[in-house]
Amino acid sequence: MDSHITLTKxxxxxxxNHRSSSAVIExxxxxxxxxxYVKESFLEAVLKRxxxxxxxxxxxxxxxxIPHTDSEHxxxxxxxxxxxxxxxxxxxxxxxxxxxxxxxxxxxxxxxxKKQLAMLQRLMNxxxxxxxxxxxxxxxxxxxxxxxxxxxxxxxxxx
Numbered sequence: 799m800d801s802h803i804t805l806t807k808x809x810x811x812x813x814x815n816h817r818s819s820s821a822v823i824e825x826x827x828x829x830x831x832x833x834x835y836v837k838e839s840f841l842e843a844v845l846k847r848x849x850x851x852x853x854x855x856x857x858x859x860x861x862x863x864i865p866h867t868d869s870e871h872x873x874x875x876x877x878x879x880x881x882x883x884x885x886x887x888x889x890x891x892x893x894x895x896x897x898x899x900x901x902x903x904x905x906x907x908x909x910x911x912k913k914q915l916a917m918l919q920r921l922m923n924x925x926x927x928x929x930x931x932x933x934x935x936x937x938x939x940x941x942x943x944x945x946x947x948x949x950x951x952x953x954x955x956x957x
Contacts, residue, residue, distance in 0.1 A: 827905070847866070847868075863888040
């Protein structure tokens with residue numbers, strides 16, 4: 799079982815400028831793959847899953863997305879984060895035909911399938927904290943996001 803989920807400043811990008819949801823997903827995949835958290839198959843699996851089960855979530859003041867896929871594509875558990883300069887369109891979770899503007903993308907690489915639901919539930923709690931989400935959106939340093947998410951999720955190994 800995963801005892802830690804890694805979040806490092808190398809897995810975070812601030813003021814990212816991407817034109818589409820797939821571009822954000824590809825960029826976060828590159829970060830995870832370069833640092834050997836995911837297999838080559840992870841990207842295609844995430845993109846396919848996003849088509850069928852979209853992960854965009856409208857919050858009161860912004861939109862977030864949590865693209866992820868099955869644990870068989872993960873080498874080591876991690877989270878990659880992109881805070882976007884300009885929102886990109888994702889389809890909405892639970893309503894695939896509805897498009898929403900997303901400002902923050904958290905890509906999950908969870909290697910223990912039993913922990914995926916727990917992580918998603920913890921993230922939902924963070925998403926409901928408007929102050930925390932504003933702090934992530936306005937962060938000027940990657941370390942600030944690492945610290946904030948570590949405090950909120952209580953599962954992340956900081957490196």
